[in-house]
Amino acid sequence: MAENEEGNSSRKVIVTKDGPYIVEGGIPLTKDIIVDDEDGVPREWEIRARFPEQESYQLCRCGGSSDKPYCDGSHLSNGFSGSETANVTGFNKRYKLYEGPGLEMKDEAGLCSALQFCHRAEGAWRIVKNRSGDPEARDMAIDMAQKCSSGRLVPCEKRTGKELEPKLEQTIGVVEDPGKKVSGPLRVLGGIPVESANGNRYEVRNRQTLCRCGRSKNKPFCDGTHLATRFDDGDESLR
Numbered sequence: 001m002a003e004n005e006e007g008n009s010s011r012k013v014i015v016t017k018d019g020p021y022i023v024e025g026g027i028p029l030t031k032d033i034i035v036d037d038e039d040g041v042p043r044e045w046e047i048r049a050r051f052p053e054q055e056s057y058q059l060c061r062c063g064g065s066s067d068k069p070y071c072d073g074s075h076l077s078n079g080f081s082g083s084e085t086a087n088v089t090g091f092n093k094r095y096k097l098y099e100g101p102g103l104e105m106k107d108e109a110g111l112c113s114a115l116q117f118c119h120r121a122e123g124a125w126r127i128v129k130n131r132s133g134d135p136e137a138r139d140m141a142i143d144m145a146q147k148c149s150s151g152r153l154v155p156c157e158k159r160t161g162k163e164l165e166p167k168l169e170q171t172i173g174v175v176e177d178p179g180k181k182v183s184g185p186l187r188v189l190g191g192i193p194v195e196s197a198n199g200n201r202y203e204v205r206n207r208q209t210l211c212r213c214g215r216s217k218n219k220p221f222c223d224g225t226h227l228a229t230r231f232d233d234g235d236e237s238l239r
Helices: 124-131 135-146 225-229
Strands: 012-015 021-024 029-036 042-050 056-059 096-099 103-107 153-157 171-177 182-189 207-210
Touching (some): 042 171, 096 124, 103 124, 124 135, 182 225
Antiparallel strands (some): 021 056, 182 207
């Protein structure tokens, strides 16, 4: 097996059939809080806590565990169907390109997890198309796109087309969104491989979000359904 970006070939997330995510290779697990700006729009990520280090652990993906974010076996009794429905076509065959005076941005809407960092100001798309010739606006658009943890938005250099991906530590983040009073997906960062229940590997990407409410129609990835269902894992930051 080829080594991943951190040089640790054992690191991966395995999707089990109608069951949890098995995390292998000692991947750090953190609690990641969405911090809103004065207008109530997501602006920053805050790493609120780090879970105890473990070489291997299981994370709930049915939404029913009483020990979230860990699995407690609830999927065995609550009828959870974890059938994987995600499109396996590579990102670079699916995105729409937005071009502006100083920046380009790739957008694959099918990956959206509704975390809404792209909603600041007039939105990432209009900034790229209309104002990216201005250095300050360009930097804002890059920042917004890079904080899109699903990897839906990828900013690129205008002249060369080079993708402007942030350098991310390999971690899995348990998302909490106090502004909307909901718990969100799992942020899988830094190029951690995700394997399907049938043993195939999804495209390895720098930023991905995995469903943990159990309701996504794009399993194993998040599609933002946690907002509509008001998913709450019991975290005190939502109170």
